[in-house]
Amino acid sequence: MVKVKICGLRRLEDIYYANQLQPDFIGFVFSESKRRVDLKEALEFIKRLREGIKKVGVFVNEPVEKVMEIAEKLKLDVLQFHGDETQEYIDNFKNFIVWKAIRIRSKVDLKKTEEFKVDAFLFDSFSEKGYGGTGEAFDWNILKAYKREIPVVLSGGLKEENVEEAIKLVRPYAVDVSSGVEVGGYKDFNKMKSFIEKVRGVV
Numbered sequence: 286m287v288k289v290k291i292c293g294l295r296r297l298e299d300i301y302y303a304n305q306l307q308p309d310f311i312g313f314v315f316s317e318s319k320r321r322v323d324l325k326e327a328l329e330f331i332k333r334l335r336e337g338i339k340k341v342g343v344f345v346n347e348p349v350e351k352v353m354e355i356a357e358k359l360k361l362d363v364l365q366f367h368g369d370e371t372q373e374y375i376d377n378f379k380n381f382i383v384w385k386a387i388r389i390r391s392k393v394d395l396k397k398t399e400e401f402k403v404d405a406f407l408f409d410s411f412s413e414k415g416y417g418g419t420g421e422a423f424d425w426n427i428l429k430a431y432k433r434e435i436p437v438v439l440s441g442g443l444k445e446e447n448v449e450e451a452i453k454l455v456r457p458y459a460v461d462v463s464s465g466v467e468v469g470g471y472k473d474f475n476k477m478k479s480f481i482e483k484v485r486g487v488v
Contacts, residue, residue, distance in 0.1 A: 287452050288459035289484050290341060290438065291466060291477060293320035294330065299472045304335040306474075306481050309459065310363065311338055315355060316345035319470065320463065324355055331359055341365050341384075349377045356381060365407060372401050384438055389423045392430045403435065405458060410441035422447070425454050445479040452487045460484055 291303060292312030303311050311334070313327045314320045322330070331340060339362040344352050346368035356364055356378070364378055367386040375383055386407040387397050398406055410423040422442025431437070436458035439451055444465030452460065466476040 287457060287484055287487060289481050290459055290461040291463070291472070291480075292341070292343065292440075292461055293318070293463040294472065295320050295322050295326070296471065297330065297333065300330050300333050302472060302474045302477055303338060304333075306477055307335065307338060308477075308481055309339060310341050310461075312341040312343050312365065312461070312463075313359075314343045315347065315352075316343060316367065324358060327355075327359055339363060343367055346370065349374065352378070363404075367407075367409075375401065375403060386440070389427055389441075392427055395427070395431050398431070398435070405436040405438050407438040407440050407461060409461075422451075425451055428455050443480075445476065445483050448480060448483050449487050452484065 288309035290310035290312055291308045293314050294300060294303065294311050313322050315322070340359060341363040342355055342359065342361045343365045344367065352364065361381065363382045363384055365384045365386065366375065370385070375385065383403045384405045384407045385401050385403045386409050387394060388409050408428060410421045428437070437455065438459045438461050439455050439457040440461035442465070443451060443460055443462045448460055462480055466480050467473060468476065
């Protein structure tokens with residue numbers, strides 16, 4: 286079954302929603318974003334998080350020491366690097382599961398996967414506006430050219446209306462959603478519920 290990651294949780298309500306709906310992963314954003322949380326906030330959220338839901342920290346070009354401090358204090362399960370990090374940088378985190386985000390415009394961008402040894406690649410939409418969280422989808426057909434030796438996490442513009450199609454086309458290890466389960470910029474229980482049900486209903 287395809288796993289679900291709900292990213293960008295930033296309120297206690299979001300944690301309560303996750304506890305009820307039980308996605309496989311939740312993501313805390315520690316980079317510049319309207320969904321950014323700090324270490325203190327994330328610690329309070331995690332205290333209330335149901336056991337069994339894995340915690341992902343999302344980072345963009347942060348100093349190694351800062352990532353390590355956050356990862357160790359929060360006991361993160363996965364580190365997701367969304368910036369211009371190199372393999373040399375990633376090698377500092379061998380004790381963690383690492384996902385590297387690759388922003389996709391064309392098949393050429395898939396070549397970047399050859400530069401990394403990580404636990405999964407997260408394929409997201411390319412945008413001039415920033416490193417992620419744009420809510421825009423890319424052409425999933427591009428991934429047909431990807432010879433997958435490493436699991437794929439599909440991100441970018443996913444929502445309850447298109448996630449079934451995306452899964453059937455890409456067959457990812459996991460799907461990652463943030464703005465697609467929001468109303469007015471905040472997580473919405475019903476949208477989260479519908480999204481998770483759609484994902485878990487795909488055979």
